[in-house]
Amino acid sequence: xxxxxxxxxxxxxxxxxxxxxxxxxxxxxxxxxxxxxxxxxxxxxxxxxxxxxxxxxxxxxxxxxxxxxxxxxxxxxxxxxxxxxxxxxxxxxxxxxxxxxxxxxxxxxxxxxxxxxxxxxxxxxxxxxxxxxxxxxxxxxxxxxxxxxxxxxxxxxxxxxxxxxxxxxxxxxxxxxxxxxxxxxxxxxxxxxxxxxxxxxxxxxxxxxxxxxxxxxxxxxxxxxxxxxxxxxxxxxxxxxxxxxxxxxxxxxxxxxxxxxxxxxxxxxxxxxxxxxxxxxxxxxxxxxxxxxxxxxxxxxxxxxxxxxxxxxxxxxxxxxxxxxxxxxxxxxxxxxxxxxxxxxxxxxxxxxxxxxxxxxxxxxxxxxxxxxxxxxxxxxxx
Numbered sequence: 292x293x294x295x296x297x298x299x300x301x302x303x304x305x306x307x308x309x310x311x312x313x314x315x316x317x318x319x320x321x322x323x324x325x326x327x328x329x330x331x332x333x334x335x336x337x338x339x340x341x342x343x344x345x346x347x348x349x350x351x352x353x354x355x356x357x358x359x360x361x362x363x364x365x366x367x368x369x370x371x372x373x374x375x376x377x378x379x380x381x382x383x384x385x386x387x388x389x390x391x392x393x394x395x396x397x398x399x400x401x402x403x404x405x406x407x408x409x410x411x412x413x414x415x416x417x418x419x420x421x422x423x424x425x426x427x428x429x430x431x432x433x434x435x436x437x438x439x440x441x442x443x444x445x446x447x448x449x450x451x452x453x454x455x456x457x458x459x460x461x462x463x464x465x466x467x468x469x470x471x472x473x474x475x476x477x478x479x480x481x482x483x484x485x486x487x488x489x490x491x492x493x494x495x496x497x498x499x500x501x502x503x504x505x506x507x508x509x510x511x512x513x514x515x516x517x518x519x520x521x522x523x524x525x526x527x528x529x530x531x532x533x534x535x536x537x538x539x540x541x542x543x544x545x546x547x548x549x550x551x552x553x554x555x556x557x558x559x560x561x562x563x564x565x566x567x568x569x570x571x572x573x574x575x576x577x578x579x580x581x582x583x584x585x586x587x588x589x590x591x592x593x594x595x596x597x598x599x600x601x602x603x604x605x606x607x608x609x610x611x612x613x614x615x616x617x618x619x620x621x622x623x624x625x626x627x628x629x630x631x632x633x634x635x636x637x638x639x640x641x642x643x644x645x646x647x648x649x650x651x652x653x654x655x656x657x658x659x660x661x662x663x664x665x666x667x668x669x670x671x672x673x674x
Contacts, residue, residue, distance in 0.1 A: 294344045294444050298351035303358045305346055306338070309440070310362045315369040315393075316340045319449035320378040321430040321443060324487070324661045331381055334430035341446040342493040346443055347456050349431065357385070366390040366478075371450045373409050375477075383482040387560045390478055395450065397473040397580045401466055401634070403627030413449050416456050421445045438659060450619040472652035490515060490525055496588040499538065502577050503586035507538035509573035517557065528554045609642050614670055615640045633659070 297303055310316055321335040333356065336347040338353075349356040362368060363382070370389055372378065374396040382389060399412055410421045428439055443465060461467045491511050496504055511525075518525040530552060538545050543550070547563040592600065615635065622631035634655060642648055643659075656674050663670040 292343060292448065294346065294440060296440065297320055297356055298343055298353050300358055300373050303347060303354055307348075307359045307362050307547060309336070310340065310359075310368065311365060311472075312527075313340055313368060315371055315451065315454075316445040317371045318363070319372065319382060319443075319446040319450075323429075323431045324377075327429050327525070328432045329488075329518050329522045329524060331384060332431065333381055333385070335435070335443055337443045337447045339444075339450065339638055341451055344444040345450050346435075346436075346440060348470070350431070357387070360385075360387040363389045369393050371454050373446075373450060373453075373471045379477065379480065380487070381483040382487060384485070384487060386483070388481070391474075392477045392516065393454060393470075393474050394477070395453055395457060398454070398461060398470045400475070400632075401469055401630055402457060402464065403630040405629055409426075416453060417449060419449060421449070453674075469652070470609070471655050476650050476652065478658070488515065488519075488629045492530075495531060495535070499535065499588045500584050501586050501588050502582040502584040503538045505577045505580070505582055506541070506570065507535060508572040509539055509569060509576075510566075513569045517562075521554075521556065523554065528557055537570065541574060544570055551619055593633065607641060609639045610644050611637075614663075614673075616644065616670050617666050618659060619667065621662050621666070622658075626668075647672065648674065 295302075297306065317337075317339040319337045320333055321337070322333055325331070333349045335360070336349060336356065338345045338347065345393075347359065348354060363370060364387060365495075369391045371393045373394065375392060375394050379389065379392075384418075400406070402556075404412060404415070406635065407415070408584045413419050413421050422442060422445060428436075428442075430439070437582060449664075458467065459468055459472075495507065498508060511531075512536060514525050514528055518528055521528070533550065533552060543568050544563065547553075548558050548560075549565060550558075619631055619635050619640075624633055626634065639651070648656075651674075659670060659674045663674075
């Protein structure tokens with residue numbers, strides 16, 4: 292097997308044309324998500340067609356990665372992947388919507404394999420030891436090392452054999468159609484509107500007043516904009532701890548150039564002046580809105596709202612324990628505990644009780660109804 296490193300668009304066009312003539316190929320992405328660069332960036336695309344491996348470099352100036360998108364979206368050609376959730380989000384953000392995916396992660400779960408890395412599953416299923424030493428390396432940096440190239444190739448060159456082995460096991464278990472239904476769900480997902488750089492989390496509210504939280508959010512937006520301009524992850528400019536301290540004590544701006552732990556290129560009078568302007572504007576607007584300086588930002592519910600929330604949680608837990616826990620027990624008996632955790636995880640039990648089951652595969656609906664009948668459980672209002 293040869294490994295081809297593609298940096299020219301002519302070569303990518305030929306590969307795309309050849310892949311349109313295949314029944315299946317394996318694909319994986321290496322990406323950087325606010326680790327070495329700003330944003331969610333594709334660093335490498337790996338493809339294996341059953342004979343050769345192709346490492347496509349989307350960072351090459353002589354290549355347009357969108358050239359290969361049509362075959363990834365071709366529903367007549369199956370794309371074999373492993374745990375493709377983040378990769379799918381990245382492709383959707385670039386305007387590529389893959390069709391006919393076969394995610395081996397779903398297949399291994401349904402076959403009751405213990406959750407594990409691709410490296411460990413390949414060793415268990417195919418008895419092949421794969422090197423994983425470059426997993427955490429900087430995929431943005433060029434040139435790639437030979438070790439990185441081999442690691443990237445290893446991510447795809449075993450996937451087709453892996454799929455064939457799992458399909459043999461699934462056929463014996465009579466669950467081939469279950470795997471297909473799980474993979475069909477990918478065709479209906481759309482992550483294109485997700486904000487992949489939203490750094491503000493609910494937990495950031497801890498110890499901040501409503502007033503300080505408003506200032507904090509304004510500051511985070513400012514730092515995020517600067518991170519984009521400098522093409523750096525925001526954490527490399529200043530930590531959230533520093534931003535939070537600024538929101539709580541705006542006078543810290545005066546000592547900006549002496550502050551430890553900030554990026555050197557923003558330790559100057561010009562940045563300090565911009566930062567002061569953002570702080571002043573945020574404080575002024577917070578005062579205009581009459582935001583509380585004593586009420587905690589995390590205290591967003593009244594006592595009545597909190598009691599209503601607790602009552603609803605108790606109702607859901609009661610229904611889950613009475614109606615769905617017995618079914619989970621049967622799934623463990625019939626398919627194994629790892630398969631149970633995939634077919635009917637606790638998250639899904641909450642969604643079923645809440646009536647949020649639009650994308651639930653048909654095989655799960657039939658399983659639930661069958662077990663409900665056998666166990667004399669009334670699930671008619673939910674599935």
